[in-house]
Amino acid sequence: MDEALLRGLTPSVIGVLVHRGADFAAAEDAVQDALVEAVRVWPANRPRDAKGWLVTVAWRRYLDATRADAARRRREDRVGDEPAPGTAPAVDDTLQLYCLCAHPSLTPSSAVALTLRAVGGLTTRQIAQAYLVPEATMAQRISRAKRTVAGVRFDRPGDVATVLRALYLVFNEGYSGDVDLAAEAIRLTRQLAARVDHPEVAGLLALMLLHHARRAARTAPDGSLVPLAEQDRGRWDTASIAEGIGILQAALVRDRLGEFQAQAAIAALHADARTAEETDWVQIVEWYDELLRLTGSPVVRLNRAVAVGEADGARAGLAALAEVDPALPRHTAVAAHLHERDGDLATAARLYAEAAHKAPDLAERDHLTRQAARLNARRSR
Template identity: 90%
Template sequence: MNEALLRSLTPSVLAILVRRGADFAAAEDAVQDALVEAVRVWPADQPRDPKGWLVTVAWRRFLDATRADTARRRREDLADEEPAPGPAPAVDDTLQLYFLCSHPSLTPSSAVALTLRAVGGLTTRQIAEAYLVPEATMAQRISRAKRTVSTVRFDQPGDVATVLRVLYLVFNEGYSGDVDLAAEAIRLTRQLAAGIDHPEVAGLLALMLLHHARRAARTAPDGSLVPLAEQDRGRWDTGAIAEGVEILQRALARDRLGEFQAQAAIAALHADAPTAEETDWVQIVEWYDELAGLTDSPVVRLNRAVAVGEADGPRAGLAALAELTDSLPRHTAVAAYLHERDGDLETAAHLYAEAAGKAPNLAERDHLTRQAARLNARLRG
């Protein structure tokens, strides 16, 4: 049984049923029934047109369920519209499914869960494990999301920016449980890029590839975080970097700059530097200026302060940091780093310890605690 084939076909089959008039929840139930039937039948007799077979079986299951539900008699006319069995249409509605799963009426967490379920083909258990919540909780979240989008018309243009943000949220979850969400986000973004010609889709794909290329070097054997400047660049995936840079260059050549392209440009400059000392920080600051103009994000300005500190010295970085509220996530950690660069080890040690107490995860907390301990040992010596 080719599970990868089934998984790749699922979103387009689901999209076809929704396009024909099935509500989202009922369509997904019907597709799941068809997948179960495929697992039973295909090992002995796989059809020549797998997608067409799934569409036909799923549509019949949907019609059977519709006929059996007396509360939905108003939809009985759909029974007369069953297409004759045959090859599935060449048009792929998967793109519309991306838009539907990222509908503005959904919360970000619900949009992510529904995208992974409907477009990614992950099970509810896999998604729950990836997000470290009980399976029943995730099932309720997905069920509510399906009910929400069931009333949404499937013939309206979608918002690409919303889809990209959902995919970026998936990517940033990284790895948890038995699902590599970063790799899954890259796979889904590749699929989206194949269906839509948009420079920001390419920009996001490039950004993901460039960040993912450094993954192996981000942690030490004991699981501790390794800062970018200390990473073994020989462990970076040069193939992913080359692909990311090529995709980014094609996107930038279209002269329709967006935030994901700007972020990818910054990541490309880091990837291009043979050593941390050779990083082109001046150009990185320029890209952060572009990015700040596109997003007006305080988090972007926080990262820009770090870049300014590298390009123009730590005091320039601290001056840029002073313009931002200290309630920003990681503000204290950035302040600690810049004070250390400026030679004020006592202040830096205090700030590292304070930042550790605010860290969003255990790995970051441990890293900041070690930084504080390192400086305190130097001060005592």
């Protein structure tokens, strides 16, 4: 069974049903039924026209559901009889489907869930496992999202920036359960890049590839976090790095800089350094300045303080950090790092311990706790 093929065909099959008169929610449900049927039938009897088969089965499921619902009989009269089976039309509605799933009226979590279901072709169970919530909870979230976009027209362009934000949220979820959301986000962004000639789409794809290239080196065999400076760069995926840098360079020459291109440029400078000591921190600070100009984000300002500390010394980094809201997540951890670089081990150890209590997950909490213990051990010698 070619699961990648099924998932790749999902958005275009939904688009065909919508063009035939089905509303989005009903079309998506019918296509999910068709995918289940494909999993059952295809191993023994795979069709020559996979998309046409899915369209035919999904359309029948849609008509069956419509006829079973007395409240929808008027729609049944409008959609008419079932079209004759045959080759599916070549219309590609993937981009419209992306935009619909990432509609501004949806919350970020709902947009991500609907994108994974309708565009990514994942089941509700898979999405629920990835987000560590009960399947019933995720089903309700997806149902609410579909109701929210039920009245949205399907024939007008959406906001690409909103789509990119949803995909970036998917990527940042990483890996959980039996779904690798980081890899899924890369797959979907590749799909979008093939349909949209926009430098920020390319920038996001480059950013994902460059970050994903370091994945194998981010954790030790015992599951503990490995900071970037301590990672074994021989474990980085050089093919993904080369691809990401190539995509980024092609986007940058178009001179339409956006935040994802700027983030990718920073990631590329980290990836291009053979050792941590060879990192071009001065240029990284310059890119953070560009990113801050584009976004005004306090998180960018926090990360810039780290880069300034590396480029111009810990005192300069602490001065930059003083301009950042102390309530921001990771602010205490950054302060600990900069105080350690400045030689104030007592303050750094105290701040590492404080940051550990604020850490959002166990791996980061353990890492910060070990940092505090390491400095306390050095001070007691």
